[in-house]
Amino acid sequence: MIELEEAVNRLVSSVKIETKTEKLDILSAYGRICAEDVTAPFPVPHFPKSGMDGYAVRSQDTKGASKETPIHFQVVGEICAGDYLSIQAKPCTAVRVMTGAVVPEGYDCVIRQEDTDYGQEQAGIYVEGRPWQNYCRIGEDIQAGTCIIPRQARLGAGHIGVLASLGIREIAVLNEPKVGIISTGNELVPLTSPLGKVGVYPSSAYAIAAQLKALGVQVSFLEICSDDAQRFSSMLEERISQADVIITTGALSVGKKDFLPEALETMGAERLFHGVNMRPGTPVMANRYKEKLILSLSGYPFAAMVNFRLFFWPVLAKLVGDDSLSWKKTRCMVAEGNTNVAKRRRFVQAFSDETGVHILDKNHHSSVLSEMLRSNCIIDQKQGTVISPGDMVDIIYWKQDW
Numbered sequence: 429m430i431e432l433e434e435a436v437n438r439l440v441s442s443v444k445i446e447t448k449t450e451k452l453d454i455l456s457a458y459g460r461i462c463a464e465d466v467t468a469p470f471p472v473p474h475f476p477k478s479g480m481d482g483y484a485v486r487s488q489d490t491k492g493a494s495k496e497t498p499i500h501f502q503v504v505g506e507i508c509a510g511d512y513l514s515i516q517a518k519p520c521t522a523v524r525v526m527t528g529a530v531v532p533e534g535y536d537c538v539i540r541q542e543d544t545d546y547g548q549e550q551a552g553i554y555v556e557g558r559p560w561q562n563y564c565r566i567g568e569d570i571q572a573g574t575c576i577i578p579r580q581a582r583l584g585a586g587h588i589g590v591l592a593s594l595g596i597r598e599i600a601v602l603n604e605p606k607v608g609i610i611s612t613g614n615e616l617v618p619l620t621s622p623l624g625k626v627g628v629y630p631s632s633a634y635a636i637a638a639q640l641k642a643l644g645v646q647v648s649f650l651e652i653c654s655d656d657a658q659r660f661s662s663m664l665e666e667r668i669s670q671a672d673v674i675i676t677t678g679a680l681s682v683g684k685k686d687f688l689p690e691a692l693e694t695m696g697a698e699r700l701f702h703g704v705n706m707r708p709g710t711p712v713m714a715n716r717y718k719e720k721l722i723l724s725l726s727g728y729p730f731a732a733m734v735n736f737r738l739f740f741w742p743v744l745a746k747l748v749g750d751d752s753l754s755w756k757k758t759r760c761m762v763a764e765g766n767t768n769v770a771k772r773r774r775f776v777q778a779f780s781d782e783t784g785v786h787i788l789d790k791n792h793h794s795s796v797l798s799e800m801l802r803s804n805c806i807i808d809q810k811q812g813t814v815i816s817p818g819d820m821v822d823i824i825y826w827k828q829d830w
């Protein structure tokens with residue numbers, strides 16, 4: 429049995445990065461990984477803009493202006509956003525401008541209308557203007573030629589908005605990785621069938637598929653396979669070309685029907701590890717077969733969730749070059765709850781909020797999935813320790829918007 433970090437290292441080192449890309453319209457590209465550096469073809473804004481409704485003036489002409497001693501300017505034009513007027517600034521003249529209007533050349537500030545007498549032909553200005561006050565300069569937002577979005581960025585709302593501001597309608601993104609799921613177990617029953625006396629619905633396969641979707645991964649297939657090495661082997665051969673990674677659940681431990689380790693060995697898969705010093709999910713296993721990674725998670729649903737969080741996320745981080753998907757531990761104080769002594773390193777269901785970490789799972793419940801409804805993180809409990817209120821612990825979040 430190996431340590432968790434060693435197992436994750438072996439797994440991640442075996443991942444081969446394949447960069448296939450596709451062009452998408454920018455809205456469809458939301459959440460995807462950018463496959464090219466995006467350089468601004470022009471500055472934003474590309475004309476000098478008024479930041480306020482008011483009067484464009486030359487700041488030097490406003491020296492000494494106050495409410496008591498206003499300076500009067502001749503208003504030589506009016507410009508609203510979207511209008512264009514060619515005016516050359518002359519001393520002691522003003523142009524009535526609305527927010528977003530172009531500021532004609534030679535004027536270097538805008539006095540907001542609240543600081544004027546709102547005059548139409550002559551405007552009394554009550555304050556001194558500073559150069560570039562209420563004036564949005566060319567390129568203030570984005571300078572032409574800058575790399576505004578680097579490749580490997582995950583495209584969020586801000587990125588989509590920036591692309592739109594540059595008139596970019598399409599962008600190259602990495603293809604979504606594809607993952608197929610095979611849940612093993614004679615007891616497993618498709619959701620379309622009645623449970624019968626001892627059937628079990630494959631809840632963890634669905635929870636994993638949902639997590640994959642949330643992580644921007646395509647779920648190529650979700651299969652149930654009976655505890656039969658031959659059936660598994662033909663199902664894998666048939667399906668393997670459809671996915672970059674295959675996730676299996678169950679049949680890993682020491683029971684009579686735990687056929688998977690031997691079945692994969694017989695098929696000639698290269699074993700990366702089987703059994704990791706952690707609970708839940710101790711029997712987790714990884715193999716490489718026909719250039720694909722086969723990650724085998726514990727059958728118990730919560731154990732499968734923990735295996736998925738700790739092993740699949742780093743794999744995905746490498747596949748798509750997004751480091752934020754590797755583990756990130758956050759140090760927090762326990763607010764509530766205790767654990768028993770951990771006989772081996774353990775990951776404990778918890779909920780973290782502004783008051784600290786609340787332990788949800790006081791015992792070892794590998795099979796309990798419904799605690800996931802309340803949990804937003806797991807605590808990394810070191811071997812041989814107990815956890816009590818006031819202790820500082822490392823937590824790992826589940827994905828926040830699940």
Ligand SMILES: Nc1nc2c(c(=O)[nH]1)N[C@H]1C(S)=C(S)[C@@H](COP(=O)(O)OP(=O)(O)OC[C@H]3O[C@@H](n4cnc5c(N)ncnc54)[C@H](O)[C@@H]3O)O[C@H]1N2
Pocket residue numbers: 611612613615616628629630631632633677678679680681682683686708709710711725726727728729731794
């Ligand atoms: N004598 C021993 N027994 C067990 C040991 C051990 O060391 N000695 N290890 C235990 C530990 S730890 C774990 S974890 C489990 C894991 O076993 P498997 O990964 O082989 O899982 P299965 O036996 O196939 O299934 C366990 C449990 O989970 C249910 N299951 C399976 N797949 C799904 C699914 N997709 N969705 C929902 N539930 C599923 C299955 O019906 C079983 O109840 O072994 C311990 N035993």
Ligand code: MOO
Pocket residue numbers: 706707708709710711726728731794
């Ligand atoms: O490895 Mo298991 O601890 O029962 O999930």
